Amino acid sequence: MKKILVPVDFSHNSSDALRFAGEIAFKSGAEIFAIHVYSGTRPLKNIAPIIEDKMLTFTMHALRRHDRLKLSVKYSFHVVSNTKFLAGILSSGMLAEMDLVVMGTKGADGLKSVFIGSNTFNLAQKIDKPIIAVPRNTFFQQMKRILFCSDFNNHQNIERLKPLKDLALLFNSEVRICHIRTNSEEHPSGEHMSESVEEDNFFGEDVKHTFKIINAGNILNGINNYLQVKSDIDMVAVVNHKRSTMTSLFRTDHAKKLAFHANMPLLILSDTGVKA
Numbered sequence: 001m002k003k004i005l006v007p008v009d010f011s012h013n014s015s016d017a018l019r020f021a022g023e024i025a026f027k028s029g030a031e032i033f034a035i036h037v038y039s040g041t042r043p044l045k046n047i048a049p050i051i052e053d054k055m056l057t058f059t060m061h062a063l064r065r066h067d068r069l070k071l072s073v074k075y076s077f078h079v080v081s082n083t084k085f086l087a088g089i090l091s092s093g094m095l096a097e098m099d100l101v102v103m104g105t106k107g108a109d110g111l112k113s114v115f116i117g118s119n120t121f122n123l124a125q126k127i128d129k130p131i132i133a134v135p136r137n138t139f140f141q142q143m144k145r146i147l148f149c150s151d152f153n154n155h156q157n158i159e160r161l162k163p164l165k166d167l168a169l170l171f172n173s174e175v176r177i178c179h180i181r182t183n184s185e186e187h188p189s190g191e192h193m194s195e196s197v198e199e200d201n202f203f204g205e206d207v208k209h210t211f212k213i214i215n216a217g218n219i220l221n222g223i224n225n226y227l228q229v230k231s232d233i234d235m236v237a238v239v240n241h242k243r244s245t246m247t248s249l250f251r252t253d254h255a256k257k258l259a260f261h262a263n264m265p266l267l268i269l270s271d272t273g274v275k276a
Helices: 012-028 044-062 067-072 085-091 118-126 158-171 190-203 219-229
Strands: 003-007 031-038 074-081 100-105 131-135 145-150 174-181 209-215 235-240 266-270
Touching (some): 003 012, 012 031, 012 044, 012 100, 012 131, 044 074, 074 085, 085 118, 100 118, 118 131, 145 158, 158 174, 158 190, 158 235, 158 266, 174 190, 209 219, 219 235
Parallel strands (some): 003 031, 031 074, 100 131, 174 209, 235 266
Antiparallel strands (some): 131 266
16 A cells, blocks of 8 residues: 545545544555546646645644644645536546545534545545545544444455455454345355355455354445444444345445444445455
């Protein structure tokens, strides 16, 4: 994990994302690429230097209490011109070189939930890169425990879990593999067992991991029920089944709303895995 893209719109949300990405970069030695999508009418060549200076000031202010992140992490600042956020990010040409995208998202202000904003949701549908959605006012934890949620849906490429394994290795995290069973079978099916064996082999002895089966009406309810019982999770990871015709996390009526506990970062993994 060497390059991390962080969209910056000068909001409190992007300030939180910069700090979160900085912690990962500090641990991994990665570089932060901050990008701003400019939607004004002034020529980009005239306005870009001004915005880049503003981004530098904004970043240093976001990290004002985190000297180790300011002094030890490399940051670069980039401006693209587009009237649409998503089109600007995609047209920048930067995504191909990135290993991870970290984005701030709007919280639900006082509610026990996290809203995945339309920008994060739409970007996740368009790219094959892992995204960490950072809710507002999220303070970085050491990620001692990551909850990976599976609904046994469309299991085709175990390499899709590589970003999760990389993070777990980086922070010495325990991965709790939560298989959410949405049917009424009393015992795990052969498909369930096969996937568990494959995941067990993938994480191996390098990453501490455990398995849990939860019966629930859908994957969202399964996640929420588990988090209500367990309060020691630092991050939730899910696979975005963009190409699945079956019901999955991102194809329900709750596609843009994940009713997690407040301040719960979400790792969105691509269903196409890691490209060579």
